[in-house]
Amino acid sequence: MSFIESYAAQLLINLPDALIIVVPSGEIVFFNDSASKQSGFSNDDMLGKHISQLLPESNRRKVDVVSWLKRWAEEPNPEQLRYLSLRGVTKNGDERRYQVRVSKFEDQSDVYFAVVLRDITEEQEQTTRLRHDQLVTNRIIAIGEDAVLSIDSEENICLWNKKAEELFGYTENEILGKKLNTLIPERYRDTHAKDLQSFATDKTPSKHMGKRGEIVGLHKSGAVLPLEASITKTYIDNKQIMSAQIRDISERKLAQQVLQDKESRFRAIFDYAVSAIALLDATGLVLEINSAARELLPLDEAIEDKRLWELAWWDEAGSSERMNVLKDNVAEAIQGLTVRTRTELATSRGTLEIDFSLIPVTDDKKQLIYIIAEARKLIEP
Amino acid sequence: MTKITYVEFNGTEHEVDLTNGQTLMTGAVSHMVPGIEGDCGGLCACATCHVYIPEAWEAVCGTPGELERNILDFAFDAKNSSRLSCQIEVTDELEGLRVMMPERQY
Numbered sequence A: 001m002s003f004i005e006s007y008a009a010q011l012l013i014n015l016p017d018a019l020i021i022v023v024p025s026g027e028i029v030f031f032n033d034s035a036s037k038q039s040g041f042s043n044d045d046m047l048g049k050h051i052s053q054l055l056p057e058s059n060r061r062k063v064d065v066v067s068w069l070k071r072w073a074e075e076p077n078p079e080q081l082r083y084l085s086l087r088g089v090t091k092n093g094d095e096r097r098y099q100v101r102v103s104k105f106e107d108q109s110d111v112y113f114a115v116v117l118r119d120i121t122e123e124q125e126q127t128t129r130l131r132h133d134q135l136v137t138n139r140i141i142a143i144g145e146d147a148v149l150s151i152d153s154e155e156n157i158c159l160w161n162k163k164a165e166e167l168f169g170y171t172e173n174e175i176l177g178k179k180l181n182t183l184i185p186e187r188y189r190d191t192h193a194k195d196l197q198s199f200a201t202d203k204t205p206s207k208h209m210g211k212r213g214e215i216v217g218l219h220k221s222g223a224v225l226p227l228e229a230s231i232t233k234t235y236i237d238n239k240q241i242m243s244a245q246i247r248d249i250s251e252r253k254l255a256q257q258v259l260q261d262k263e264s265r266f267r268a269i270f271d272y273a274v275s276a277i278a279l280l281d282a283t284g285l286v287l288e289i290n291s292a293a294r295e296l297l298p299l300d301e302a303i304e305d306k307r308l309w310e311l312a313w314w315d316e317a318g319s320s321e322r323m324n325v326l327k328d329n330v331a332e333a334i335q336g337l338t339v340r341t342r343t344e345l346a347t348s349r350g351t352l353e354i355d356f357s358l359i360p361v362t363d364d365k366k367q368l369i370y371i372i373a374e375a376r377k378l379i380e381p
Numbered sequence B: 001m002t003k004i005t006y007v008e009f010n011g012t013e014h015e016v017d018l019t020n021g022q023t024l025m026t027g028a029v030s031h032m033v034p035g036i037e038g039d040c041g042g043l044c045a046c047a048t049c050h051v052y053i054p055e056a057w058e059a060v061c062g063t064p065g066e067l068e069r070n071i072l073d074f075a076f077d078a079k080n081s082s083r084l085s086c087q088i089e090v091t092d093e094l095e096g097l098r099v100m101m102p103e104r105q106y
C-alpha cells in the first residue's frame, strides 16, 4: 500500500461522518469509527452483518432499505436525499433518524455502495418543537382578543388577524400588501409617521402607545377609532418588522364619559343641597360630607377615619349623652331602620336645633352599603 | 373557494376555505393545520404531507403516479387510501372533502 492509500484508508476510518460500505446484498464490509460512535455497534459487531441491523425495516413503513440504497446509488437524487430520512436503531435500542448519502463504486467486477449517515434526530426533534411553538403563537394571535398586525420596513401590512379584520373592516386579502396609512386618518398621518420613526430608531424594543389618547385609526367605512397599541420591533435580514397589538378604546372612553357625567350630577346634588349631609359607610365611618355640612364644622376639623359620633357636632360640655344617643341611632340604621329625630348640633355657629335623619342604603342584594345622615335646620317660627 | 376539512389523527377538525389551484398540502400549511408538514415544499420528495383520502373521493382525487407511490414507501402507516397531499390540486370538485391524517409524518 502506498502512503496515499494508507492515508486515505485512515481518513475513511476517522471521517467525522458515519461511513458504511455494503455490497449489493446488503452485507456490511466496512464500518468506520464515527458509525460505531453514532450507533454503539463496534466494527466487530457489524462486519459481515446485514445493513438492516442498523437500518431495520419497520412494519409501519414500507420502505425496503436495501433497494432504496441501491436506487439512490445508481441514480443519485439530491432532492430526495435531502428530504427523506431513514430510521435507524442503536445498539441499545434507541431510535435515530439518518439523512443518507449513497455512492456506488466498482472494484474490478465487485460492486460496493458507500453509505454516509448523518444523524438528524435532534435536529428533527428541534424542528418539531419549533413548529409546535410557532403553531401556538400563530393560533393565539389568530384567536386573540386584540387586533394584531405587522408592517415591513416599507410600511406594507404583512400580518393581519381576525380581530384586526373586525376592528378595521378589511379582510386579510384586502389589506395585505397595503400601506399602513390606509388605517390612519389623513390628518394624523404626519404625526403618526414621526412617532413611528422615533420608535424605529430608539433603544426600546417594545412600547405602549395611546395611553394619552394619541392614536386613532381609520375604519374602512371612514369612521375614526380611538385606539391603544403595544408595538414591538423585530428584525429579519436586518430589515425592521413592526408589530402591533391594537385595542379599540371607544367603548372604554364612552364608559368613562358616562361615569364622569354621573359623578358630576351626583356632585351637583350633594354639594348644592341646603341640608347638611354626611355619607357614612356601613359601620358609621364618615366617607364624605357636603359643603353645607362642612360649614357647620370648625375649620380645622378633619373628617377622615372618624365615626359620625366622633365629630365635633355632638360635643356637649361634660356629658356624652348626645353622643351615646347618636351611637344607638347609627346602630339602628345599621340594622336597616330609618331614624328620624330632633336633636341639637354644636356647630361653628353655635348650637343649632335640627331635624336629623339616618337613612340606610342597600344594594340590590339588600346588603347595607351606606348610611346617609341628614341634618335640616328647623325653621324658626 | 373550496371547503376542505382536515381531520387530525386525534380527531380535531380544521375546516378551511381554499382557493382553487393550490394543493391540499399548501392549503393545510397556510392555514396552520398541524400534522401536515410539507418539508420539501411540494416536490414529492419528502413524504411528510401524507394523508388518507376517503374511498368515496378517490375518483375525484385521482391515483398516485409512480414517483408518488415510491415516496409513499417512506410514509408512516401507508394504506391503499394514502396520498401525498402536495400532489392533489384543489378544484371545485373537492368541495366538502374530508382529508384524514396519519398518526405521524416522521
Ligand code: FES
Binding pocket: B025, B037, B038, B039, B040, B041, B042, B043, B044, B045, B046, B047, B048, B049, B071, B084, B085, B086, B087
Ligand atoms: S410536500 Fe414533500 S412530498 Fe409532499
